[in-house]
Structures are given as structure tokens and as C-alpha cells.
Amino acid sequence: xxxxxxxxxxxxxxxxxxxxxxxxxxxxxxxxxxxxxxxxxxxxxxxxxxxxxxxxxxxxxxxxxxxxxxxxxxxxxxxxxxxxxxxxxxxxxxxxxxxxxxxxxxxxxxxxxxxxxxxxxxxxxxxxxxxxxxxxxxxxxxxxxxxxxxxxxxxxxxxxxxxxxxxxxxxxxxxxxxxxxxxxxxxxxxxxxxxxxxxxxxxxxxxxxxxxxxxxxxxxxxxxxxxxxxxxxxxxxxxxxxxxxxxxxxxxxxxxxxxxxxxxxxxxxxxxxxxxxxxxxxxxxxxxxxxxxxxxxxxxxxxxxxxxxxxxxxxxxxxxxxxxxxxxxxxxxxxxxxxxxxxxxxxxxxxxxxxxxxxxxxxxxxxxxxxxxxxxxxxxxxxxxxxxxxxxxxxxxxxxxxxxxxxxxxxxxxxxxxxxxxxxxxxxxxxxxxxxxxxxxxxxxxxxxxxxxxxxxxxxxx
Numbered sequence: 001x002x003x004x005x006x007x008x009x010x011x012x013x014x015x016x017x018x019x020x021x022x023x024x025x026x027x028x029x030x031x032x033x034x035x036x037x038x039x040x041x042x043x044x045x046x047x048x049x050x051x052x053x054x055x056x057x058x059x060x061x062x063x064x065x066x067x068x069x070x071x072x073x074x075x076x077x078x079x080x081x082x083x084x085x086x087x088x089x090x091x092x093x094x095x096x097x098x099x100x101x102x103x104x105x106x107x108x109x110x111x112x113x114x115x116x117x118x119x120x121x122x123x124x125x126x127x128x129x130x131x132x133x134x135x136x137x138x139x140x141x142x143x144x145x146x147x148x149x150x151x152x153x154x155x156x157x158x159x160x161x162x163x164x165x166x167x168x169x170x171x172x173x174x175x176x177x178x179x180x181x182x183x184x185x186x187x188x189x190x191x192x193x194x195x196x197x198x199x200x201x202x203x204x205x206x207x208x209x210x211x212x213x214x215x216x217x218x219x220x221x222x223x224x225x226x227x228x229x230x231x232x233x234x235x236x237x238x239x240x241x242x243x244x245x246x247x248x249x250x251x252x253x254x255x256x257x258x259x260x261x262x263x264x265x266x267x268x269x270x271x272x273x274x275x276x277x278x279x280x281x282x283x284x285x286x287x288x289x290x291x292x293x294x295x296x297x298x299x300x301x302x303x304x305x306x307x308x309x310x311x312x313x314x315x316x317x318x319x320x321x322x323x324x325x326x327x328x329x330x331x332x333x334x335x336x337x338x339x340x341x342x343x344x345x346x347x348x349x350x351x352x353x354x355x356x357x358x359x360x361x362x363x364x365x366x367x368x369x370x371x372x373x374x375x376x377x378x379x380x381x382x383x384x385x386x387x388x389x390x391x392x393x394x395x396x397x398x399x400x401x402x403x404x405x406x407x408x409x410x411x412x413x414x415x416x417x418x419x420x421x422x423x424x425x426x427x428x429x430x431x432x433x434x435x436x437x438x439x440x441x442x443x444x445x446x447x448x449x450x451x452x453x454x455x456x457x458x459x460x461x462x
Contacts, residue, residue, distance in 0.1 A: 037141060037142070037143045037162065037394060037396070038140065038141055038306075038308075038330065039086075039118075039139055039140060039141060039142050041062060041065050041066060041120055041138040041139070041140055042062055042066075042082075042120075042455075043060070043061075043062050043080060043082045043120065043417060043419075043455065043457040043459075044082060044084075044405060044417040044418050044419035044455035044456055044457035045057070045060070045365075045375055045405065045407060045417045045419060045457065046060075046062060046419070047084070047403055047405065047419035047420070047421045047453055047455045048363070048375035048376065048377065048403045048404055048405025048406075048417075048418075048419030048420065048421070048455075049324065049361070049363030049364065049365075049375055049376070049377035049403060049419075050361045050362070050363045050377030050378050050379035050401040050402065050403040050421065051326065051328075051359070051361050051363075051377070051379060051401070051403075052312075052324045052325055052326045052361035052362050052363035052364070052377045052379065053312050053313070053314050053324025053325065053326055053363065053364075054066050054067055054070075054250055054252070054310055054312035054324075054326055055067050055070050055250070055312075056070060056240065056248045056250050056312050056313075056314040056324060057314065057322070057324070057365070058073075059074050059075065059076070059078060059461070061078045061079070061080035061122035061123070061124050061134070061136075061459065062080070062120070062122055062136075063122075063124070063134070063172070063182075064122040064123070064124050064134030064135065064136040064168065064170055064184075065122065065136045065138050065166070065168045065170070065184070065186070065236070066252060066310070067182065067238040067240065067250050067251075067252035067310070067312075068134065068170035068171060068172045068182030068183060068184050068236070068237075068238060068252075069172050069173075069180045069181050069182035069238045069239045069240040069250065069252075070172065070180070070182070070238075070240050070250060071124050071132035071133075071134050071170070071171075071172030071182060072130065072131070072132050072172035072173055072174035072180035072181075072182065072240070073172075073174065073180060073240065073242075074124055074125075074126055074132055074172075075126070076125075076126065076461050076462065077124070077125035077126065077461065077462040078122075078123070078124050078125075078459060078460065078461050078462070079121075079122075079123050079459070079460050079462075080121065080122045080123075080457060080458070080459045080460075081119065081120075081121050081457070081458050082119065082120040082121070082455060082456070082457040082458075083117060083118075083119055083455070083456050083457075084117070084118055084119075084120065084453065084454070084455040084456075085115035085116060085117045085118075085453070085454050085455075086115065086116055086118075086451065086452075086453050087112070087113065087114060087115040087116070087451060087452045087453075088112040088113075088423075088449065088450075088451040089110055089112050089113050089449060089450050089451065090110060090111060090112050090145070090392075090395045090428075090447045090448070090449045091108075091110050091447065091448050091449075092108055092152075092153065092392065092395075092430075092445055092446075092447050093445050093446055093447075093448060094430070094443070094444050094445010094446060095443075095444055095445060096152040096153050096155075096156075096441060096442070096443050097441060097442045098199065098202050098216035098217050098439070098440075098441050099199070099202040099203075099205045099206045099211075099216045099439060099440035099441060100202075100205065100211060100215070100216055102216070102217075103152075104152045104153070104154075104155070104217065104441060105150075105152070105217060106148070106150045106151045106152040106154065107148065107150070107151055107152065108151065108152050108153075109147055109148060109151055111145040111146055111147040111392060111395075112144075112145060112146075115452075115454070116142075116144060118139045118142060119137070119139070120136070120137070120138045120139060121136060121137045121138075122134060122135070122136040122137075122138075123135050123136070125462075129174070130173055130174045131171065131172070131173055131174075132171065132172045132173075133169075133170070133171050133172075134169070134170050134171075134172075134184075135167075135168065135169050135170075136166075136167075136168045136170075137165065137166070137167055138165075138166045138168065139163075139164065139165060139166070140164055140166050140188070140305070141162055141163075141164035141190070141305060142162060142163055142164065143160060143161065143162040143394065144159075144160070144161045144162075145157070145159065145160045145161075145392065145393055145394065145395075146158070146159045146160075146161075147159070147392065149195075149197060149220075149222060153391075153392045153443060154196070154197035154220070155196065155197050155198070155199050155202075155434055155438055155439050155441045156196070156391045156392050156393070156432070156434065156438075156441070156443055157194075157195070157196050157391060157392045157393040158195045158196055158197055158222070159193060159194075159195040160193070160194055160195070160393040160394070161191070161192060161193040161194075162190070162191075162192045163190065163191045163192075164188050164189065164190045164191075164305070165188070165189050165190075166186050166187070166188045166189075167186070167187050167188075167189075168184050168185065168186040168187075168236075169184055169185055170182060170183065170184025170185075170236070171183065171184065177242070178241060178242045178243070179239065179240070179241050179242070180239065180240045181237070181238070181239050182237065182238050182239070182240075183235065183236065183237040183238075184235065184236050184237070185233065185234070185235050185236075186233065186234050186235070186236060186254075186257070187231045187232070187233050188229075188231065188232050188233070188234065188257050188259070188305065189228075189229065189230055189231055190228060190229050190232070190259060190261060190303065190305075191226075191227075191228040191261075192226075192227050192228065192261055192301070192303060193224070193225065193226050193227075194224075194225045194338075194340065194393075195222065195223065195224045195225070196222075196223055196348075196438065197220050197221070197222055197223070198220065198221045198222075198223055198267075198269075198277065198437070198438060198439060199216055199217060199219075199220060199438065199439025199440075199441060200219055200221060200273050200276045200277050200280070200439070201213060201214040201215060201216050201217070201218050201219050201273075201276070201439075202216035202217065202439030202440050202441060203280065203289075203436055203437060203438070203439050203440060204276065204280070205440070206436060206439075206440035207280075207284050207287055207436065213276065216439065216440075216441075219269065219270055219272065219273035219276070220269060220273070221267055221268065221269030221270075221273045221274060221277060222267065222268040222269060223265060223266075223267055223292075224265065224266045224267075224268070225263070225264075225265040225299050225301075225340055225347070226263045226264060226265075226299075227261035227262055227263035227264075227299055227300060227301055227303075227340075228261055228262070228263055229259040229260065229261045229262070229303075232257050232258065232259035233257070234254065234255040234256065234257040234305075235254075235255050236252060236253060236254040236255065237252070237253055238250060238251055238252030238253065239251055246315060246316040246317070247313070247314065247315050247316075248313070248314040249311075249312070249313050249314075250310075250311070250312045250313075250314075251309070251310070251311050251312075252309065252310050253307070253308075253309045254307060254308050254309070255307050256304055256305065256306055256307040256331065256334070257304065257305040258302075258304045259302075259303055259304060259305070260300055260301070260302050260303070261300060261301050261302075261303050262298070262299070262300040263298075263299055263300070264296055264297065264298055264299055265292075265296055265297060265298075265299040265340070265342065265347065266296040267292065267293075267294055267295075267296060271294070274292075274294035275294070277292050277294070278291070278292060278293070278294055287436050288436065288437075289436060289437050290342070290345055290346060290347045290348070290437060291345065292347070297342050297343065298342055298343060299340055299341070299342050299347065300340070300341050300342070301338065301339060301340050301341070302339065303338070304334060304335070306330050306331045306332050306334060306335065307330075307331040308328060308329060308330040308331065309328070309329050310326060310327070310328045310329075311326070311327045311328075312324065312325070312326040312327075313325050313326070319367070320366060320367040321364070321365070321366050321367070322364050322365045323362070323363075323364035324362070324363060324364055325360075325361065325362045326359070326360075326361045326362075327358060327359070327360055328358065328359040329356065329357070329358055330356065330357050330358075330359075330384070331356055332354035332355060332356055332357055332384035333354060333355055333356045334354075335352050335354040335384070336351075336352055336353060336354070337349055337350060337351050337352050337353075338350045338352055348435070348437060348438070350389070351388060351389050352385075352389045353386060353388045353389050354384040354385060354386075354389070355384050355386065356384070357381075357382035357383065357384045358382055359379060359380070359381045359382065360379060360380045361377060361378065361379030361380075361401065362377060362378060362379070363375065363376060363377020363378065363379075363403065364376070364377070365407075370409065371408060371409045371410075372406065372407070372408060372409075373406060373407040373408075373409075374404075374405075374406055375403075375404060375405045375406065375407065375419070376403060376404040376405075377401070377402075377403045377404075378400075378401060378402055378403070379400070379401035379403075380398070380399070380400055380401065381398065381399040381400075381401060381423075382398050383396045383397050383398045383399070383426075383428075384396075385397075385428070387429050387430065387431055390428055390429070390430050391430060391432060391443070392430075392443075392447075395428045395430065395447035395449060396425075396428060396449070397425045397426035397427060397428040397447070397449055398425070398426045399423045399424065399425050399426070399451070400423070400424040401421060401422075401423055401424075402421065402422050402423075402424070403419060403420065403421035403422075403453075404419075404420060405417065405418050405419035405420055405455075406418055412461070413460060413461045413462070414458070414459070414460050414461075415458070415459045416456070416457070416458055416459075417455075417456070417457040417459070418454075418455070418456055418457075419453075419454070419455040419456075419457075420452075420453065420454055420455075421452070421453040421455075422450070422451070422452055422453075423450060423451035423452070423453070424450060425449035425450050425451060426449075427446045427447065427448055427449070428446060428447040428449060429445075429446050430443055430444070430445060430446060430447065431443065431444050431445075
């Protein structure tokens with residue numbers, strides 16, 4: 001290894017340490033919340049292009065996680081910090097009824113409706129003409145839906161929160177001037193919270209055939225489950241091919257990350273209601289009811305994050321105008337159910353029956369001059385959910401994406417980008433009857449959804 005390479009590696013260590021310290025400080029407050037279940041790990045420019053083209057645009061540090069092969073064509077050392085806010089909205093239209101067919105009491109709020117911030121950060125540097133190294137902190141998965149515990153749909157969920165922070169290290173290697181490969185490892189820390197209201201008198205009425213012990217909705221008990229996994233690991237890899245001087249094609253694959261989250265559950269309500277829940281498995285041994293401890297106990301859940309792959313293309317018509325397209329596939333079909341367990345027994349098992357999905361997008365850049373760049377894009381994002389599993393926790397529908405934004409090159413070393421994306425979401429049809437343990441209530445209607453994303457990125461070149 002030559003002297004210049006050793007010097008570059010030394011500088012890399014110093015810069016990477018500083019960059020990751022900043023990233024860690026920004027990521028830790030993410031006990032705030034993220035916006036939807038699977039999140040594009042893009043910067044502001046990517047959101048503006050409706051996520052088209054992946055990380056193929058020149059010197060885009062998101063390549064560190066998205067496709068490390070693209071780092072091999074970087075021309076320097078870069079640090080990038082992105083702050084993004086997502087505001088989903090989901091308003092229910094329809095009816096909730098208890099086990100006796102009476103309307104469920106309460107109001108009908110939007111369980112989302114506010115901007116939820118999260119950061120992404122990346123650092124990349126060239127070691128020599130062929131090799132580049134990088135590190136990133138990203139938020140690839142996030143969801144928060146939160147309703148008042150007294151709302152009409154409380155027996156189908158009051159709060160659901162998923163927060164994943166991923167730390168990755170990767171390398172890109174330029175085989176020649178037309179082709180590069182890259183690979184990396186990722187460690188992911190995930191926290192999840194699942195709160196729902198139980199209707200023990202609704203459960204009893206359904207099992208006994210009549211509301212003998214009390215009327216449904218008369219003794220609600222809140223069940224809160226908090227679980228987490230410190231670190232689970234996966235890998236990713238990709239390539240970039242430049243068939244012409246103006247075209248780039250990139251492919252990347254991210255592995256499934258298997259993880260078992262562990263923590264505790266707690267119950268809140270009257271002692272009479274909690275005693276009824278504890279007694280139910282004894283009185284009805286064949287009903288499949290869990291033996292819940294009114295004082296709480298351990299809880300765990302298998303919660304694997306799906307594998308996904310992307311194929312991207314970028315074409316530069318000239319030095320000012322570029323167009324990109326992208327296709328992304330996510331292997332959601334393995335997410336068949338979400339099962340919470342405690343001491344070897346099932347607390348609740350929620351069917352999901354997700355399907356594999358695709359995202360299609362096209363977008364591009366137009367440079368007005370040496371400082372200002374305009375961006376825009378459109379896309380279509382399929383939903384993995386279906387009427388079997390869809391509920392207020394994730395009332396998701398397929399989305400049509402419209403993005404735009406601009407970039408400002410403030411100096412040779414510093415650039416700022418702004419992106420906005422609006423998501424037109426198809427109505428999400430819901431129709432379910434709750435399990436015995438949750439009170440036998442019913443839900444029939446639809447969610448009318450939409451979403452907004454704003455993103456701001458700063459990029460510094462050393």
C-alpha cells in the first residue's frame with residue numbers, strides 16, 4: 001500500500017469519527033417518531049425527484065447505503081446531513097360497533113396529521129482512484145399512528161410506533177471506467193410499541209352468548225406492549241454500469257434483517273375488568289384466550305424487516321438536463337402475521353398477509369446556471385396491505401407521488417437542497433371483526449389518506 005493511500009486512510013478515520021459522532025447525536029432523539037413503515041433513505045433531491053434514479057446522480061452520498069457501487073465514481077470526500085419531515089393523514093369514514101351491534105362510543109380523529117421529523121446522514125471518501133469507503137446513519141423504517149384512547153376504533157388500536165435506526169459501513173470499487181461494484185453491512189436498532197384497548201365485557205358477551213356479566217364497552221382495559229432489539233444485522237450490495245458517457249445503470253439488493261424484539265406489556269383499567277381478563281382462560285379453556293397478568297409481564301415479537309432491490313437508470317441529455325427512472329421491489333410476502341408472545345404463550349396474533357410490491361418513478365434535474373438547479377418527479381408506490389389485515393394502525397393504500405424542489409450551490413464546497421413531495425393515497429377499504437380476546441367488535445368503512453414530505457439537505461465537500 002503506497003504512502004498516499006495510507007495518508008488518505010488516516011484522514012478517512014479522523015473525518016469518519018467526527019461525522020459519525022454528529023450522526024449519533026442527531027439520531028438518538030428519534031424517540032420522536034417517523035412517518036410511515038418503510039421509508040426511502042433519500043436526501044432532499046431524491047424526494048424532489050419522487051425517488052427516481054436512486055443514488056446515481058454525481059457525488060450523491062446516499063449511495064453509501066442505497067448503492068455503494070456509486071461511491072467508486074465520486075471525486076472527493078463528502079459529508080451530507082438531511083432532515084426530513086413526513087406528515088401522513090388518515091381520516092376514517094364508516095362505522096365501529098361493539099359485540100352487541102351498538103355503535104362504539106367516542107370521536108373519530110385523524111391518527112396522524114402532524115409532521116414527524118427524522119434525520120439521515122452519510123459520509124464518503126475516496127481512498128484512491130479505485131476504492132471508496134463510506135458510513136451512514138439512516139432511518140429505513142418508521143411508523144407512528146396515535147389515537148385518543150377513547151376514540152371509536154380503540155379496540156382496533158390506539159397507538160402503533162415502529163422506529164428503526166440503521167448504522168451502515170460500505171465500500172465501492174471501480175473495476176474500470178465503466179463498471180463498479182459495492183457492498184456493505186448494516187446494524188439496525190428497532191423499537192416498537194403496540195397499544196390497544198380491550199373490551200373484556202364484549203369478549204364475555206360473545207363467549208356466553210349474551211351480556212350477562214356486563215354491557216360491552218363498560219370496562220375498557222388498555223394493553224400496552226413495548227419491545228425493542230438493540231442490534232440486528234444484514235448486508236447489501238450493488239453495481240453501477242456506464243454503457244455510454246451519458247448513461248448510468250445501477251442495481252442494488254438489501255437483505256432481510258431478522259430480529260426478535262423483546263420487552264414488556266402492561267395493563268391499565270379497573271381491577272374488576274383485569275380480574276375478568278385473568279379468569280377468562282380458566283372459564284373458557286377452548287377459546288384461545290391468553291392468560292394475561294394484570295400487573296404486566298414479559299413480551300416479545302418476531303419482527304423481520306423485508307429484503308428489497310432497486311434498478312435505476314440515469315441519462316444526461318447535456319450538462320444541464322438529466323432524467324432518471326427507478327423500479328424498486330420489496331419482499332413483503334414474508335410478513336404474514338404480527339404475533340406478540342409472553343412466556344411462551346400467544347398474547348395476540350394480528351394477521352397481515354402482506355404481498356410483494358413495486359415502486360415506479362421518473363424524475364430529473366435542470367440546471368438553470370452554475371448555482372441553481374430545479375428538480376421534479378412523479379411515481380407510483382404500491383401498498384402491501386389488503387382488506388384482510390388493514391386497520392387503523394397502518395391504514396395504507398397505494399400512492400401516487402408528485403415531487404419538486406431546488407438546489408443551491410453556495411460555494412465550491414457547500415450545497416443546499418430542498419425537496420417537497422405530495423402523496424395522493426388511494427382510499428383504504430377496511431372490514432374486520434375483532435378476535436375474542438379483543439372484544440368481538442366490528443369495523444366497516446374506509447380511510448381517506450394523503451401525505452406530505454418536506455426535506456432539507458446540506459452537503460459539504462472537503
